Amino acid sequence: MQGIADYDFVRSLGQGNHGEFFLAHRPDRLPVEAEYVTVKVVGGTGEDAFRRATRELKAFAAVRSPHLVTLYDAGQQAGIFYYSMEYLPGGSLASPAGPRERADYYRALACAARAAQALHDSGIVHRDINPSNILLTEDGGKLADLGLAQVLAPGVTITGMGALPSVEYTDPASLRGEPTTTAVDLWSLGATLHWFAAGTGIYGGLPVHDPLLTLRKVLSSPPKVSEDLPPKIADLVRSCLGDPSTRPTAGQLADQLDTLV
Amino acid sequence: MSRLDQGSPAAAPPSSASAGPVVRPLPGGGLVAHAAGMLLACDADGELADRLLAALRLAAESGADPNAGRLLIHHVARALAGSMGESMAACAVAGPADGGAAVLVSGAAIVTVSGGEGEVTLGGRTALTWTDRFVSGPVSRIELRLPGAGQADPRSRLDAGVVPGGGLEWLADAPAHAASPGRPAASRPAAQPQQAQQALLRPEVPTDPRQGASGPSAPMPVEAPTARGVPPVPAEAAPRPAPGDIPPDDIRSQPFESVLLIQPADAPAPPPPPPATRFDPEPDSRPEVWGGDCKNGHFNDPRAHYCGVCGIAMGQLTVIPRRGPRPPLGVLLMDDGMALRLDADYVMGRDPERAEQVTAGKARPARVDDQSGSVSRRHLQVRLHDWDVELVDLGSVNGTYVMPPGESEYRQIPASQPFQIHPGTMVRLGASRSFRYESHRKH
Ligand SMILES: Nc1ncnc2c1ncn2[C@@H]1O[C@H](COP(=O)(O)OP(=O)(O)OP(=O)(O)O)[C@@H](O)[C@H]1O
Ligand SMILES: [Mg+2]
Ligand SMILES: [Zn+2]
Numbered sequence: 001m002q003g004i005a006d007y008d009f010v011r012s013l014g015q016g017n018h019g020e021f022f023l024a025h026r027p028d029r030l031p032v033e034a035e036y037v038t039v040k041v042v043g044g045t046g047e048d049a050f051r052r053a054t055r056e057l058k059a060f061a062a063v064r065s066p067h068l069v070t071l072y073d074a075g076q077q078a079g080i081f082y083y084s085m086e087y088l089p090g091g092s093l094a095s096p097a098g099p100r101e102r103a104d105y106y107r108a109l110a111c112a113a114r115a116a117q118a119l120h121d122s123g124i125v126h127r128d129i130n131p132s133n134i135l136l137t138e139d140g141g142k143l144a145d146l147g148l149a150q151v152l153a154p155g156v157t158i159t160g161m162g163a164l165p166s167v168e169y170t171d172p173a174s175l176r177g178e179p180t181t182t183a184v185d186l187w188s189l190g191a192t193l194h195w196f197a198a199g200t201g202i203y204g205g206l207p208v209h210d211p212l213l214t215l216r217k218v219l220s221s222p223p224k225v226s227e228d229l230p231p232k233i234a235d236l237v238r239s240c241l242g243d244p245s246t247r248p249t250a251g252q253l254a255d256q257l258d259t260l261v
Numbered sequence: 262m263s264r265l266d267q268g269s270p271a272a273a274p275p276s277s278a279s280a281g282p283v284v285r286p287l288p289g290g291g292l293v294a295h296a297a298g299m300l301l302a303c304d305a306d307g308e309l310a311d312r313l314l315a316a317l318r319l320a321a322e323s324g325a326d327p328n329a330g331r332l333l334i335h336h337v338a339r340a341l342a343g344s345m346g347e348s349m350a351a352c353a354v355a356g357p358a359d360g361g362a363a364v365l366v367s368g369a370a371i372v373t374v375s376g377g378e379g380e381v382t383l384g385g386r387t388a389l390t391w392t393d394r395f396v397s398g399p400v401s402r403i404e405l406r407l408p409g410a411g412q413a414d415p416r417s418r419l420d421a422g423v424v425p426g427g428g429l430e431w432l433a434d435a436p437a438h439a440a441s442p443g444r445p446a447a448s449r450p451a452a453q454p455q456q457a458q459q460a461l462l463r464p465e466v467p468t469d470p471r472q473g474a475s476g477p478s479a480p481m482p483v484e485a486p487t488a489r490g491v492p493p494v495p496a497e498a499a500p501r502p503a504p505g506d507i508p509p510d511d512i513r514s515q516p517f518e519s520v521l522l523i524q525p526a527d528a529p530a531p532p533p534p535p536p537a538t539r540f541d542p543e544p545d546s547r548p549e550v551w552g553g554d555c556k557n558g559h560f561n562d563p564r565a566h567y568c569g570v571c572g573i574a575m576g577q578l579t580v581i582p583r584r585g586p587r588p589p590l591g592v593l594l595m596d597d598g599m600a601l602r603l604d605a606d607y608v609m610g611r612d613p614e615r616a617e618q619v620t621a622g623k624a625r626p627a628r629v630d631d632q633s634g635s636v637s638r639r640h641l642q643v644r645l646h647d648w649d650v651e652l653v654d655l656g657s658v659n660g661t662y663v664m665p666p667g668e669s670e671y672r673q674i675p676a677s678q679p680f681q682i683h684p685g686t687m688v689r690l691g692a693s694r695s696f697r698y699e700s701h702r703k704h
Contacts, residue, residue, distance in 0.1 A: 005517035061522035075519030
């Protein structure tokens with residue numbers, strides 16, 4: 001793709017589970033200084049889905065937090081839905097652009113938890129927190145990518161899987177179709193913490209090449225907290241995976257993470 | 262007017278102090294026109310330009326009509342339809358409609374409207390057709406822009422008439438002092454809803470060319486009688502292509518639509534939306550069914566021996582049947598990792614969006630495709646009937662196959678007849694795509 005709407009693409013930044021990201025020149029009409037922006041091309045949607053997705057993104061964009069990726073605009077051309085946001089060159093927790101210290105991961109996750117709290121305070125659940133949606137910055141991180149899967153295709157609890165299946169980070173309750181609450185984001189934050197602190201996921205190895213088997217495993221086996229984790233971190237992970245009513249708030253989790261750095 | 266009483270007119274620059282809407286031309290190489298709140302900017306050859314101006318004139322005559330903008334779109338779409346050639350002339354129009362604005366763009370023109378939906382942009386970098394849209398009010402600013410247009414001089418005005426230019430800027434309420442050049446959207450004070458709406462409907466600037474035209478603008482002749490009986494919405498607006506109709510590399514031949522998401526730094530923090538309603542984007546549309554509560558209050562299939570949530574024995578005789586919203590009956594796990602929540606019916610296939618059940622709002626679309634094309638456009642319907650999940654093959658070319666739990670072979674189900682499936686059943690559409698019905702509710 002060369003571009004969409006009045007965005008001219010420079011290059012692809014990578015294919016994700018829900019679309020492709022592009023580095024693009026900023027069109028004059030956007031009221032920001034940046035020279036470059038990131039455009040996510042989500043794909044074909046109907047008129048209704050476009051309106052719903054735009055409404056969700058507007059609500060997301062209206063939340064004030066220094067730890068949320070700033071969204072610029074959302075649009076469609078020939079039924080292809082896209083949205084644009086600030087370009088962050090640091091890469092994500094899943095694939096950092098350069099070598100990073102362990103403390104950077106904790107700092108970035110604490111930022112993402114603060115961002116999640118800001119969303120929750122506005123009545124929004126992110127639904128898709130995972131290592132590829134936490135982008136690294138100089139002094140922490142930013143939470144990206146509100147989970148639009150449900151909005152674009154109502155009823156869909158997860159859509160196709162890339163190399164790193166985010167189902168590994170999704171509260172099985174929402175995979176089973178239970179109503180979404182803020183607690184599902186805490187599960188995802190806890191699973192992300194486990195992933196980089198222990199070096200393995202909470203389900204151990206998953207048959208990533210067989211999505212159906214992966215899903216069955218996630219739905220049928222309880223998560224296991226690695227014994228290699230220091231007790232303090234293990235407890236923190238457990239509190240996030242526990243009964244939804246006893247999980248910490250995202251803000252409380254952020255405070256806990258700060259003490260670990 | 263009260264505004265003049267309060268202010269100190271002597272200090273304000275006379276050309277920019279204003280209490281009403283203001284139209285400013287942007288410098289550039291096309292033609293721009295304003296009549297009675299109706300705006301046009303175009304870069305078209307002589308004949309089309311004449312027809313576009315006639316369209317504006319026609320709509321302007323119904324100036325008092327709060328829907329004049331729709332008439333404008335209608336007439337302009339007609340003019341454009343008559344001259345669709347290899348390339349599309351750049352053209353942008355806007356006018357009042359239903360308290361908001363009706364806008365249309367074609368070719369490489371861009372329209373931006375700050376209204377009830379925030380800032381909406383319509384445009385087409387290399388579009389070969391036009392698009393139109395209604396933007397809800399109150400509208401505080403409209404900008405029509407042709408390629409290469411500059412910024413409006415804050416002292417300039419086009420109260421009515423036709424002049425050369427690259428675009429137009431319409432402000433519901435011009436700032437009392439000369440605005441700093443550059444982008445006005447971020448610093449402009451928000452227009453008062455009432456006033457802005459009022460202003461767009463009945464511009465306070467004189468619209469009679471003999472009184473109002475100032476500067477270089479030429480009077481706009483008024484001749485044809487008001488068109489009566491014209492449908493308020495353009496009947497021949499270019500149909501919007503469905504996703505997939507246009508190959509990805511050609512999408513820029515189509516107009517685009519964009520909604521600004523970024524908040525200006527000085528905008529007031531928006532009020533938080535009511536929490537409870539935001540957590541699930543879909544309204545609760547769960548149908549009521551007969552069921553019974555377990556001892557822990559979980560609503561269950563009346564036939565169940567054990568609670569589907571906590572597993573406790575149901576004690577059939579003591580359960581009092583009642584009607585209640587049906588909980589999700591589980592999920593369908595697709596082989597590509599997609600999971601569909603079973604709280605509504607689905608139509609699966611290559612192009613499910615246009616299925617009758619989907620357009621009627623009775624089922625959700627679930628797009629399922631494969632390399633070999635063995636999945637039909639509308640292949641299979643998944644229906645929830647009370648507490649049961651049923652499949653109906655929609656007359657697919659390659660059929661639907663099921664493998665119930667414990668069996669090892671697929672068998673085809675008859676077309677157009679409901680076929681009940683139980684948790685653990687594998688279902689195959691055509692040659693290669695499959696899903697599994699998962700539920701912790703068993704009976
Ligand atoms: N704002 C951004 N600036 C720079 N790169 C970004 C930005 N957002 C995402 N990326 C990069 O784009 C790539 C794809 O992202 P990702 O894997 O999250 O895909 P996705 O479609 O969003 O999937 P998911 O929905 O599971 O998050 C990643 O390498 C990520 O770092
Ligand atoms: Mg992402
Ligand atoms: Zn129960």
